[in-house]
Amino acid sequence: MYILKRFLFYVSIFWAAITLNFILPRMMPGNAASSVIARARGQMPPQAIKALELAFGINNHTPMIKQYFGYLWNTLHGDFGVSFTYFPEPVVQVIRSALPWTLFLIGSSTILGFLIGTVLGIYSGWRRDSMLADGAPSLLFMILNSIPQFWVALVFLFILSYKLGWFPIAHAYDISIPVTFSWQFVLSVLYYATLPLLALVITSLGGWSIGMRNNLVSVLSEDYIMLAHMKGLPDRQIMMNYGARNAMLPQITGFALAIGGIVGGAVVVEVVFSYPGIGYALYQAVSNHDYPLMQTIFLIIVIAVLLANFLVDVLYSWLDPRVADV
């Protein structure tokens, strides 16, 4: 029952997102589509003009409500039109080639950041009276956490790639290597991902670590921890089985949500490294006024986030059955 209710809720959000996609271009001052057509006068192929007209409902006299249902129909059938930036590729194709890169890069950096950050957080929360274990790292993380990710990426790129020449400056793999599952290709992919990974992990560590630390410190003030101490249980057992275990729940929620955010995760960092993922495609779409591509990427991101949220709900009602009672 609870799960069904949550599911319906997400369906309603999905509808809201689709509708937003329909309303936004129509709400804007001037007509976004006609200005694109005007700028590309004579050079825009008829399919593209048709796609634009479809997406924006210009040059046709069908009533708004009918346009809306036509748009819904197309969207639900995965008909997103043709991308202008990568003409004549259909939008779906562009996304299909960009998605794996983002899943790989942002996915692995999210997992790494979560694991390292959580372990560090347990350590500093447990030894919270120590300057070296808690004070200094917490301070450092706090600051790292409020630096723009893309700027850290820029600084790394400048020092490690431009100055020292250790890492490539752009793209996701060596283009002279054929794209197959060969060792050579895999190594090249890893090599090209090192810098963006480093920048993403370093800037996200702090959030996980401080979150875990604060959860743990709160849990450690509970009575059952004191009882465990009085029973004379070893510190290590109290820290892991009593403390960290109970402090993990919010972290897991956060992690699942971060997984959902992966698709739309690091637009600006991908732009810095010209990494051919979804974020970079979104940037291309925005700078080229490629509205069909832009809208579709937004929908894909929303779907990912909704799926992750739904999984969190399922997971949560399983880990902590009380939530389903509310």
Added chain:
Amino acid sequence: MGTNSLGQDVFSQLVYGTRVSLLVAFAAGILTTFISLVVGITAGYLRGIADGILNWITNVFIVLPGLPLLIIVSSYWNTKSEWPIILIISMTSWAYGARSLRAQTLTLRERDYVLHARLVGRSWWKVVGTEILPNMLSLVISGLLFSMIGALLAEAGLDFLGLGNVNTVSWGVMLYWAQNNEAMVNGLWWWFVPPGAAIAIFGGALALINFSIDEITNPRLRRKKVKLNG
């Protein structure tokens, strides 16, 4: 700090850019907090249908991904000043605050002193103003600081992508021009290091204030660890 591609002094730009960056951070922070206060308290205090609707809207905005939405909305909106950016940032970031303020209001309104104030017939805005608001001040302030950091970073990102108002100077716009004029290739680190460092220092400072407020107001974080078998 040298000069930029047009021979303008980087240090002067940095100082001048502070205005825009801080304006966006402060204004968007305050506006965001204001929206979440209004929505959160109204939903939590009125309950019923109003709560149902407001809560649905809040949850929609929590789930909709912030930065992509920000990028898309600002690409439609041709910006000639900072205010559209401030507005868009606030519109996309108020939901988290609203949710926690609603939860806080829900528990506060059942407290005895609040019930008392309501029973003696004080008007709702007096009850909210004197009994409920003061009791969630630390939550409000921490939300304010968080949204200021968020706005600062969001503005820097948008400007860097060239989606902000690139005709005025802000820290993010300086980064945009540095990137556009190929500071990297030419080894001109002073084009992009100072504005980024300024953002980092300001953001870090806000985070530290936030952390201290947390330590002071949250008794669980303040209490020393109990150690019995040492």
